[in-house]
Amino acid sequence: MIRTHVLGFPRIGQQRELKAALERYWRGESTLEALETCGRELRRQHWKLQHDSGLDFVTVGDFAFYDQVLNHILMFGCEPARFAFTASQPDLVRGFAMARGVAAGAAACCPPHRVDHGGAAGAAGGQPALEMTKWFDTNYHYLVPEFARDTRFRLESARLLSEVAEAVALGHTPKVVLIGPLSFLWLGKSTEAGFDRLALLDALLPAYQVLLNRLHEAGVRWVQMDEPVLGLDLPDNWRRGFEHAYRQFEHCGVSILLASYFSPLEDNLKLACALPVSGLHIDAVRAAHEVAEVLDRLPPHRTLSLGIIDGRNIWRADLDRALALLRPALQQRQDLWVSASCSLLHVPMSLSADAALDAELASWLAGAREKLTELHILKCALSEGDDAVRFELDEARQALAARAASPRVRNREVAARIEALPADADERRSAFFHRQIRQRARLNLPAFPTTTIGSFPQTREIRAARAAYKRGELDAEAYRARMRSEIEQVVRVQERLGLDVLVHGEAERNDMVEYFGEQLSGFAFTANGWVQSYGSRCVKPPVLFGDVSRPAPMTVDWTRYAQGLTDRPMKGMLTGPVTLLQWSFVRDDQPRSTTALQIALAIRDEVVDLERAGIAVIQIDEPAIREGLPLRHAAWHAYLQWATRAFRIAASGVRDDTQIHTHMCYSEFNDILPDIAAMDADVITIETSRSDMELLQGFGHFAYPNEIGPGVYDIHSPRVPSVDDMARLMDKAAAVIPADRLWVNPDCGLKTRGWPEVHAALENMVEAARRLRARIRPHVAGMA
Incomplete structure (x- = not known):
C-alpha cells in the first residue's frame, strides 16, 4: 500500500497572516481570541491543501503560535520556576512570556503591550526570555527548555486534543506529530552544573504515555514521534534511553511512526530499526544510501516512510530518480509511505506563481504546495503506472533539463578567477x-x-x-x-x-x-x-x-x-x-x-x-x-x-x-x-x-x-x-x-x-x- 503524508507544514500563511496577527496582539491592538481565530483559520487552510493534494493524513500538532518546542514545554508543564506562572494564566500568555521575556514590574500575565515597554528590568525584577538557538543545521530558531533536578512534568494536552477535534470535524484523518522524549530532553539545557538531563527521562515518560492514551481515546491512529537526534553522535546512555522509552509505549493504543531527519542514521540505524514502533521515517534525501540497509533491517510488518522530496530546499524534484529508489522499496515493503525528507516548515508556501520570478526560473522551483503535488505524482506513478501522470513527469523532466542547460547558471570569468587564486589569498599580512x-x-x-x-x-x-x-x-x-x-x-x-x-x-x-x-x-x-x-x-x-x-x-x-x-x-x-x-x-x-x-x-x-x-x-x-x-x-x-x-x-x-x-x-x-x-x-x-x-x-x-x-x-x-x-x-x-x-x-x-x-x-x-x-x-x- 502506498500512502503519502508530510511531517509538518509551514504555519505563517501565504501572506504571513500569522506574523500580522501575532504582532497586532503583542502591540495590544488585538485580543487573544482574535489570535486564536487566526490560528484556526490557518490550520483549516493548510489541512485542506494537504487533503486536496491526495495525502492520506493531515498532520496535526505542527502548528505553533511561536515555536514547536515551546509548545511542548507548555504541554508538559515544565516551565522554568523563575517565571512563577499560575494555573489560571492562558497557555499562550505563558508561552509569550517565556519567548519574549518579562520587564521589571510587569507580571507574566500582563498584556504584551504593557510588557513590551515596561521599563528596565533590574537584577531583582523581570525575567529574561528562554535561550534561543538553531534547530539542528537550519536557520529556524527554537526556544531551549530548561531542566534541573527538581523539574516536574504535568500533562496539559487540551490544545493538542482541541486541534485533533478540529481536524476530525473538518472530515480529515489526523496524524499527530510530537517531539519525542529523547529529542525533547536533548534539545534542552541543564541549569545545574553536572546534572544530566537524561536523568529526567523516567519522570517525563508517564506524561507521554498519558498523552498517547488520550490521543487514542480521541480516535487518533497514528502518532509521528520526531526523534531527529537519532541523526547525531549519541552517547551510549542516550542510545539505551531510546530502548527504555519506546518499550514503555508498546501498548499505548496508537501506532507510532518514529521519524528521523536532517542526517543519516549511521551507527544508530540498527537501533532505530529495532525499536518497538509501528513504522520508521528516514530522510531519503540526505541518507539515500541507507535505504537498502533499512529495508533489510526493519521488520517486514512495519511501515517504512521514505522522505524522498527535499523539505529543506526549493528545487523541483528529480521524479525519475525518486521513482528509481521507491519502486524497489515497494517490492519489499507491504506498507510504504512517501513523504518529504523533513517538515516543510523550512520552505515557502508556494513559488510557482511568484510575481518576482521570471517564468524560466519559477519552473525550476517548488515550494510547499508544489511539493504536495510532487508527492501526489509519485503516488500515482507507483500505484497506477507512469502513464497515469505522463504529462506531469514529462514536464518535470523538461524543467530539469532546461535548468542544466541554461546559460544563466555558469560564468566563465568566475571560474577563471578561482583557478588563478593565489594559495595565500586567505592570509592577513601580519x-x-x-x-x-x-x-x-x-x-x-x-x-x-x-x-x-x-x-x-x-x-x-x-x-x-x-x-x-x-x-x-x-x-x-x-x-x-x-x-x-x-x-x-x-x-x-x-x-x-x-x-x-x-x-x-x-x-x-x-x-x-x-x-x-x-x-x-x-x-x-x-x-x-x-x-x-x-x-x-x-x-x-x-x-x-x-x-x-x-x-x-x-x-x-x-x-x-x-x-x-x-x-x-x-x-x-x-x-x-x-x-x-x-x-x-x-x-x-x-x-x-x-x-x-x-x-x-x-x-x-x-x-x-x-x-x-x-x-x-x-x-x-x-x-x-x-x-x-x-x-x-x-x-x-x-x-x-x-x-x-x-x-x-x-x-x-x-x-x-x-x-x-x-x-x-x-x-x-x-x-x-x-x-x-x-x-x-x-x-x-x-x-x-x-x-x-x-x-x-x-x-x-x-x-x-x-x-x-x-x-x-x-x-x-x-x-x-x-x-x-x-x-x-x-x-x-x-x-x-x-x-x-x-x-x-x-x-x-x-x-x-x-x-x-x-x-x-x-x-x-x-x-x-x-x-x-x-x-x-x-x-x-x-x-x-
Whole structure:
C-alpha cells in the first residue's frame, strides 16, 4: 500500500497572516481570541491543501503560535520556576512570556503591550526570555527548555486534543506529530552544573504515555514521534534511553511512526530499526544510501516512510530518480509511505506563481504546495503506472533539463578567477598581535569600547519609503535623500549616547542577506517566498541559482557618507560568505564549498573598496558559520576547512591597521573554537546574554587569542536590562577574558526593536561601560 503524508507544514500563511496577527496582539491592538481565530483559520487552510493534494493524513500538532518546542514545554508543564506562572494564566500568555521575556514590574500575565515597554528590568525584577538557538543545521530558531533536578512534568494536552477535534470535524484523518522524549530532553539545557538531563527521562515518560492514551481515546491512529537526534553522535546512555522509552509505549493504543531527519542514521540505524514502533521515517534525501540497509533491517510488518522530496530546499524534484529508489522499496515493503525528507516548515508556501520570478526560473522551483503535488505524482506513478501522470513527469523532466542547460547558471570569468587564486589569498599580512598594535594606534579607543552590531530600528516610515521606491512612486534621488536623512539621525543618536564605534544603521537594507544578494549575480529573489525564522520573524531567502560575482560596489557610498558625518570610527557592515550561502536556497548542482568560494571573492572586493574609501573598521557577519556544520562530527573537519577559508579570503585583502570584525549569534561555539580562532577576525561579537555569559566560558578556557564583544542584552526581547544587569554580565566576562580584549555591545542588530527601548538599552549599555572603565583599568598601549 502506498500512502503519502508530510511531517509538518509551514504555519505563517501565504501572506504571513500569522506574523500580522501575532504582532497586532503583542502591540495590544488585538485580543487573544482574535489570535486564536487566526490560528484556526490557518490550520483549516493548510489541512485542506494537504487533503486536496491526495495525502492520506493531515498532520496535526505542527502548528505553533511561536515555536514547536515551546509548545511542548507548555504541554508538559515544565516551565522554568523563575517565571512563577499560575494555573489560571492562558497557555499562550505563558508561552509569550517565556519567548519574549518579562520587564521589571510587569507580571507574566500582563498584556504584551504593557510588557513590551515596561521599563528596565533590574537584577531583582523581570525575567529574561528562554535561550534561543538553531534547530539542528537550519536557520529556524527554537526556544531551549530548561531542566534541573527538581523539574516536574504535568500533562496539559487540551490544545493538542482541541486541534485533533478540529481536524476530525473538518472530515480529515489526523496524524499527530510530537517531539519525542529523547529529542525533547536533548534539545534542552541543564541549569545545574553536572546534572544530566537524561536523568529526567523516567519522570517525563508517564506524561507521554498519558498523552498517547488520550490521543487514542480521541480516535487518533497514528502518532509521528520526531526523534531527529537519532541523526547525531549519541552517547551510549542516550542510545539505551531510546530502548527504555519506546518499550514503555508498546501498548499505548496508537501506532507510532518514529521519524528521523536532517542526517543519516549511521551507527544508530540498527537501533532505530529495532525499536518497538509501528513504522520508521528516514530522510531519503540526505541518507539515500541507507535505504537498502533499512529495508533489510526493519521488520517486514512495519511501515517504512521514505522522505524522498527535499523539505529543506526549493528545487523541483528529480521524479525519475525518486521513482528509481521507491519502486524497489515497494517490492519489499507491504506498507510504504512517501513523504518529504523533513517538515516543510523550512520552505515557502508556494513559488510557482511568484510575481518576482521570471517564468524560466519559477519552473525550476517548488515550494510547499508544489511539493504536495510532487508527492501526489509519485503516488500515482507507483500505484497506477507512469502513464497515469505522463504529462506531469514529462514536464518535470523538461524543467530539469532546461535548468542544466541554461546559460544563466555558469560564468566563465568566475571560474577563471578561482583557478588563478593565489594559495595565500586567505592570509592577513601580519599576525594578530602586530595588527592589534596598529589598529589601536589608528582607532585610539577607550577600554571596553562600545559599539552595536549594525542595524537600528526599521521604522514604518523607512519601510514605506523603501516600498514606494520599489513601486516607482519615489524616484532614486528622493529615496537616496530620505535614506541619508535616516543615516544622519542614527549617527547623531549614537554620538549623543557616547558610543565609540558607530554604524550607519542600515536604513537602506531590507535584510542582511537579501540586500547583498540583490546586488550579486547568480541570485534571484521572490516576492512572497517567506520562511519562519522564529516567532513572528520571517525571512525571504534568496534563490542562489548560478555563479556569483559582484558587478559593482554594494555598500561603499552609504558607508562613506556616514563616515563623513562624524569623527568617530564608522563600521562598514557586510554579510559573510557562509551566511549568504546558508541563508539562501542554494543550487544543488555543484559542491557548496565552490559556491562559498565564489561569494567570498565577491565580498573580498567589497572589503577592499571600503578600505580604499577610508573605513577603518569592517564587520563581516557570520552568524551561520556553525549552522552549516554537518550533524555528524566525522564530517566537521572538511566543512570547517572550506568555511573558515571562505571567511579569510573575504577578509584578508586589507592592511594591518584595518580592523576586521565578525558577528555570530544563537549558536554553541565551544566545540569549534579552534576553527573560529582560525577565522582570524580581529574582533568577534557573540550572543551571550540569554545564557548569562555561559557561552563565553569556552572562549576563556580555550584562551581565545583575539578581541571579543560578548552581548550584554538580548535584542530579541522587549525587556530593557538595567545598568547593573549589563555591568554584572561584563564582570562575568572579565573574569574569563582579559579586560583589555573586551568590547561592550548588544547580542545582535536592533532592526526589530522600537526606538524607545533602543535608546534606553544603549544608554544603559554605555553607562555600564563607563562604570567598568572606572573600576577596571587595563593598561594597554593604544587604548585611551
